[in-house]
Amino acid sequence: MERTHIKEELLNVLKRFIVKKLPQGIELTEDATLRKDLKIDSADMIDIVLEIEERFSIKVDDEQLDRVKTLGEMVSLIQGLAA
């Protein structure tokens, strides 16, 4: 699956969950950290992962998720699992 497409879908999911918390004008680059920059808390992460699993027909285990810190790493994880 193309990385650009994955990133676009992922951003759609993230925006639904964190739009209220996102600081105004923040740029969603691949370097953006999930917790610090995008303000995704542990509760959000649970629901975001469920949504991603459904959208991409993949299964993410906790160990894989723990290693993901940035938006770019999340895209890479999805790309790897969806291949």
Place this chain on the structure above:
Amino acid sequence: MPINRTERERVVVTGMGLLAPGANCVADFETALREGRSGIRFWPEAAEVGLGCQVAGIPTVDCELLDELVSPARRRVLSPIMEYAVVAALECWRDSGLPYDSDANESVDWDTGIVVGTGIGAIDLLVKTVGPLVAQREHRRFGSRMVERIMISGTAAALSGMFGLGGPAITVSSACSSGTCAIHRAAQTLRLGICKRSLAGGVEIASVHTAALFDAMRVVSRDSNHSPEEASRPLSASAGGFVPSGGAAFLMLETLNSALERGARIYAELAGSFENSGGQRRDGTMTAASSEGAVRCIQGAIADATVNPNEIDYVNGHLTGTTGDVKEIRNISAALGMAPERLPWLNATKSLTGHALGAAGAIESIATVLQIKGRFLHPSINCKDLHPEIIDIAPRIPMHAISREINVALKTSFGFGDVNACAVFRRGPVME
């Protein structure tokens, strides 16, 4: 805020909102009351699972309204019982004249709280979602938002978050007296100076799972499945049990001072209220009210309102269509010190709506306030064959809607557990 005990805070009703069987809003409900229009219908789901009672009062949720007024993030996690409550609470809030443009604003209303009464809670979610996913070892699929949808305080929490409430946001559960109990408790927070306003009411989902529990007890109506509108028969000789229903209703209770300060419309005054239990002693059991307990509760509410029994113009009874109806009439008679034929006017709103359990007391309190303000009494339908043991009250039961000036009204509610809650509403002060 200091508690001023020298002068009791007066509490008034400044808004109402409701979702009931056959009525999607308060105006529609008033029309239904005036017309004596039943909201009971045949219930296919009950027939499919083989319940004896196959009729119910099922409200209809306006999903488009919810989509319009509730943010997508919150809309996604509203459970069915919360949807009922949000529809009713939104109407109440806006009816009170308080501003609402969305649930996404950042301000906290420190002066307003909420008390929600419910008897059973989110039973359908437990049965249809939680149980199966746990059994399939798929509990991960609950995500982070299931707890708030299941917990008994979930509805109060959801509404508190929607309106940004900073007063107490609590849930009370006392079976079928929950709605009236919520009104009593909310009034207490106002009288104690904890807040100036409180949404107060009840909610209950119409569920075959709940209905099945009562069906097993054989306390629901089983002989009118082909004539649903005749199924709910409080006070009648042929009553065969109550009709299960669901709904939500909220009153905005407010201190008189706050209401006058902001120029709020006042529907009526909550002059007094009381709650107690019968201890399940003597003639009281888990499922039947103790006579002494019920009498004490009625008298407690009247005393709290500082009215005399002979000032009561009208009683909105608990009256479910079960064997408890006769006993309730005797208890009201004993509490007011009046022979049955000298009782105030009396009707049973459940004859039109069925029994919405935790929401019943609140739905019926709105019916009471509407009749005070509208100067009418709704008919108690399906009781032309009045029970022979209470035949003397016949002249006091309106069989069709009548015009009547009501200055003081008593609302009675009794619940499983031998628990009781009663309220007294009064016309005025400062009414349109």
